[in-house]
Amino acid sequence: MTYIIKGKTADWEMICGLEVHCEILSNSKVFSGASAEFGGLPNTHVAFLDCGMPGQLPVLNEKCVEQCIKTGFGLNAKINKHSVFDRKNYFYGDLPTGYQITQLFYPIVGEGYVDVTDEDGNIKRIGVERLHLEQDAGKSIHDMHPTQSYLDFNRAGVGLMEIVSKPDIRSPEQAGDYLRKLRSMVRYLGTCDGNMDEGSMRCDINVSVRPVGEEGFRHRVEIKNVNSVKFVMQAIDLEVHRQINLYEQGLDFPQETRLFDAVNMETRAMRSKENALDYRYFPDPDLPPLNLTEEYIENIRVNLPEMPEAKKKRYMESLGLPEYDARILTSDKDTAIYFERALHGGATQRDPKKVANWVMGDLFAALNREYIAIEDSPVRPEDLGSLIDLINDGKISGKIAKEVFEDMFTTGKSAAAIVEEKGLKQVSDTGAIEKMIDEVIAANMDKVAEIKAGKDKLKGWFVGQIMKASQGKVNPGLANQLLEKKLSEV
Amino acid sequence: MTDLTNLTLSATLKGLENKEFSSVDVTKAYLQKMEDLRRLNAFITETPEHALEMAKASDEHRAKGIAGKLEGAPIAIKDMFCTKGIRTTAASKILSNFVPEFEATTTERLWQAGAVCLGKTNTDEFAMGSSTITSYFGVTHNPHDETRVPGGSSGGSAAAVAAHMCAAATGTETGGSIRHPASFCQISGFKPTYGRCSRYGVVAYASSLDEPGVLARTIEDCAHMIEPMMGYDPKDSTCSKREVPDLVGALDKNIKGMKIGIPKEYTELVPDNWEPALQFLKEQGAELIDVDMPHTEEAGMVYYVISQGEATTNLARYDGARYGVRVEGKTLDEMYMNTRMEGFGQEVRNRMILGTFFTSAKGYNDYFVPAQKMRSLIKQDFDKAFEKVDVLFSPAVPIKPFTIEEAKHGAAKGRFNDNYLMPSCLTGVPAGCANNGLQVIGRMWDDATVLKVLDVVEMMK
Structure with missing residues (x-):
């Protein structure tokens, strides 16, 4: 069952592509030496270049290039040995030079794909058009003064990877899973922290609809800057129904940019194509083209960490875990790290299924209950491993172990210490x-x-x-x- | 005591080395000259106190025996170079209150070599012009005839050098802005290969063309000035890692057997000393060879499209939001418009509008892309010529300086004003003008040979 909307006049399908901006994890900004760290007091992470001083020139941060290439491999994409930086020109308060340095004509990463799970549990391949390297803008703060705006340039010049999908997405669920897969991938690679709340991952949605069977594309609407997986899915759903509704009333609408309002649950017009900006792109004369050698790219490839798909395969094949367990445990880098640390006690390996059950059962339940991220779990993976050892050695029963675990979770103490303190050792005499x-x-x-x-x-x-x-x-x-x-x- | 301002830079350095006078002595003499000739309006900002402090420090360095290559020599800086703590205006109202917190790499290197800063010289606004009449700070007068322009855009530097208000000065070239005023003021000027001098801290006009360079009374002085300015700078991605050659040492006055190309497109109009100069070079043992540069005529158009296209985005940052002059408005857009209408002069605004068109979705394909293609063809002209010859020789600007009145009525738009200068700017090759108005253009990175030939050209009586 694909995502088909039954209208009054026809059955409709949606066509959607996503543009995802990921802030690159790097110590300094993409073209200046200022810190790229999130936060900080306003205007404390600002080099002369980042506030557009005269005579300041961009110098490419190699770390950002490396991060793009890694992410390119994560997208199963072609890495372009030759790429070029362009200026995208427009005036705005938080754009200090009056242009953004980006890559329009020759991006660093070419075509790739992401496999997502659709609403029926089937695998659907979403094509990736490109990934390009660009700089972020600063922040305008409009609510601190009745008539003036404040500017914070801490974010201005932080490296961004813009990942552009093909219009292959056919349901809100596919869009949601595409984003989840992307986030998981960049977190695995350590190229972006994937934090949508802090804006280090942001999404623009392009969506249109057409009656099932119709060829070609109708007017497309862009929804800017949606900042959670849930909101992306909601925004698509709302927009699709809005468009169908208009068509079914015999109305048309302009090719335009809209905003998603999560409070009123609606999308609102921002600007239409007629007064769209001409960004006057042209190659940035301050930056020579970026030419990469085969060896440089290859060196990054061989040093890539194990990716989720490969890890999942290994969990199933060599650890003998069921597909479901392998998928859950590898869906997030920190979960996989936790699982593997709990699995291995020194040189010995514990029973994978038992460890998996504990992680996915009691641990997940406790973490969810307390809203704690797995990397901050009060029960360290080594301690969970020791708890499992106590059961296997017959020192405590499975039932007692559950109590011990809860104590460990609240106190942070080791299993052995709690068993000792409370005299819970199993009687085998x-x-x-x-x-x-x-x-x-x-x-x-x-x-x-x-x-x-x-x-x-x-x-x-x-x-x-x-x-x-x-x-x-x-x-x-x-x-x-x-x-x-x-x-x-x- | 003789007037110390009559000494060339080379003679000044010798005198300082031999302790014939101190840096304070020579600096005071120049400061006096600057005061006496203030009517020429060569400087936007004079820095007398700063100069005397630097001169004192220089004399101390000499006393301790740690003199740099330019130790104690008083120089002037075109007001396109950002100087830390010293107002830097680009001759524009919009930057008329701007004091940088950083120093351009090239000027930093001059100070490290011991040079003394006398002040910041006038220029066309954002270096856009060839008469130094578009400056917000007024017109600069040609010291040889004060009713006439000094050329431009480095007209303040050229006038200051010609009137002995400094031992040498920095300049910048985008479309001939060093050689043009050098020719009009009968001094020497040199712009090295693009990439030799860092552009860091130089107010940008057109990034792919902008080149820092020097103006002085002789080519030998130019060599002394430019050598410390050159060399790799990690702050400029277009700056070359090549080693800096010994430029002063290259001036051996021997051009025997050298092949000198005469581009016939550059001899349509020639000054009176042209024929004698050819004769002189032959006498010096050079072989003169005619060469064709078929795309010379197009260089002017190509230059305007590219320089204005780049300039319009380089100047977008002057919006009144973070520094410089701001003219308030009710909305952000209104503030931008008010600031830029008042902050920029007419010439700059004209070029912004044209540049915006050349880089617009339509203009880009119709003008910018064809201009880049033509730029490649112009480069091919040079490549082909340099297969046959070592350097090219021609007049720099084959016309006499026009009057300030003529300049205000568009005299600088005449076709012989800069068409012998622009092709070499578009290709980034090194080029210089001797103090008799004749120019030499060389191969990429062969700055030494250009200076060597120019030095011989200046031997001509």
């Missing part, structure tokens, strides 16, 4: 258990008689009584075994 069984049998001879008469189910009740008497510390396997023996002796 046969003599002690036998004694407990004897007492329970002696007190419940009527029930023993019922068992003898064939009411086998009551055995479970006996085990329960033994567990209760021992406050859960008895090894249940052992208790069962000894109970059988004792009952036969009665």
Whole structure:
């Protein structure tokens, strides 16, 4: 079932492409030596170039080039050995030089793709048109003074990767998964922190609709600067219905740029194509073309970290995890790091499925409950590993382990320390258990008689009584075994 | 005591070295001359106190035996170079209150070599012009005839050098702005290969053409001045890593066997000393060879399209928002318009409008791209010529300086004003003008040979 909207006059489908801006993780800005760190007091991360002083010249930060190439590999894309920087000219308060340095004609990364999961769980390939390197603008702050605006140039000149998809997206869910995949990928590669709240990943949406079966594209609307996966999906859904509604009333609308308003849940016109800007692109004469050697690109390729798809495959093939587990554990770089650290205790490897169950079960539940990111988990992966060891060694029962885990989560203490403090160690002393069984049998001879008469189910009740008497510390396997023996002796 | 301002830069350096006079002595003499000739309006900003401090420091350096190559020599700086703590205006109202917090690489190197800063010289606004009449700070007068212009855009520097108000000066060329005023003021001027001098800190006009250079009384002085300015600068991505040659040492006055090309397109109009000059070069043992430069005529158009296209975006940053003059408005756009209408002079505004058109979606394909193609053909002219000859020789500006009145009525638009200068700007080759108005153009990076031949040209009586 694809995403088809049943209208009054026709069945409609949507056509969508995304332009995603990712702020590059680098110490300094793309063309100046100022810090590229997020935040800071206004105008404290500003070189002379970043506020457009006369005579200041851009010098390309090689780290940003490397980050683009890495991301290019993450997009399965062609890396262009020759790329050129262009000036995009327009006037605005937060654009200090009156032009943005970008790459229009010859981007650093060419065509690639991202595989997403659609609403039916099928894999759909979304083409990537290009990735180009450019600089970010500063920030205009309009709400601090009734008649004046304030300017903060800390962000001006921070490196951006603009990733442009082909118009291959056919549903809000595909768009959402495309963004999630991109975010996961750049975080794996360490090329962008993927933080949409802080604006280090921003999305422009291009969307149009047409009746199913119609060829060609109708008027396209661009929705600017949508800053969460959820909002992107909502904005597309709203816009698609708005467009269909207009067509079905026999109306048309201009090719225009709109804004998404998450409070009123609507898109609003910003500017139409008729008064669209002419950005007067032309090659920046201050920057020579960027020419990369085969060796340089190859050197970056061989040093790439393992990507989600490859990792997922390895988890399934060599760790024997089910597809579902492998997908969840590799969907996010920090989850995969946590899992792998919990999996390995020194030279030994723990049971992957057991570790996976703990991570995806109790750990995820606790983290979600407390709104804590996995990299900040109070239970460190090594400690979760040790907890699993205690179960495997028969020192504590699985049931006790769950309690221990909760204690670990609240106190941050190690499993061994909690087990020791609370005296939770499992009783495996046969003599002690036998004694407990004897007492329970002696007190419940009527029930023993019922068992003898064939009411086998009551055995479970006996085990329960033994567990209760021992406050859960008895090894249940052992208790069962000894109970059988004792009952036969009665 | 003789007037110290009559000494060339080379003689001044010798005198300082031999302790015949101090840097303070010679600096004071120049400051006096600047005061006496203030009517020429060669300077936008004079820095007498700063100059005397630097001169004192220079004398101390000499006393300690740690003299730089230009130690104690008083020079002037075209007001296109950003100088830390000293107002830098580009001769525009929009920057009339701008004091940079940083220093241009080339001037920084001059100060490191020990030069003394006398002040900032007048220029056409943002170096756009060839008469020094578009300056917000008024017209500069030609010292040889004060009713006439000094040429431009480095007219303030040329007038200051010609009137002995400094030992030498910096200039910038985009379309001939060093050689043109050098020719009009009968002094020497040199612009090195594009990429030899860092553009960092030089107010940009047209980035792919802008080249810092020098003006002085002789070519030997030019060599002394330019050598410390050259060399790799990591702050300018278009600056070359090539090693700087020994330029003063290259002036051996020997051009025997050298092949000198005479482009026939550059001899349509020639000055009186042209024929004697050819004769002189032959006597010096050079071989004169006629060469064709078929795309010379197009250089002017190509220059206007490219320089104005680049300039319009380079000057977009002057919007009144962060520094410089601001004229308020009710909205942001209104503030921009008011600031730029009042802040820029008419010539700059004209070029902004044309440049905006040349880089517009339509203008780019109709003008900018064809201009870039033609620029390649002009470069081919040079490549072909330099297969046959070592340097090219021609008049720089084959006409006499026009009067200030004529300049105000568009005399600078005449075709012989700069058409012998522009092709070499578009190709980035090194070129210079001798103090008798004749020019030499060389191969890329062969700055030394250009200076060597010019030095011989200046031997002519």
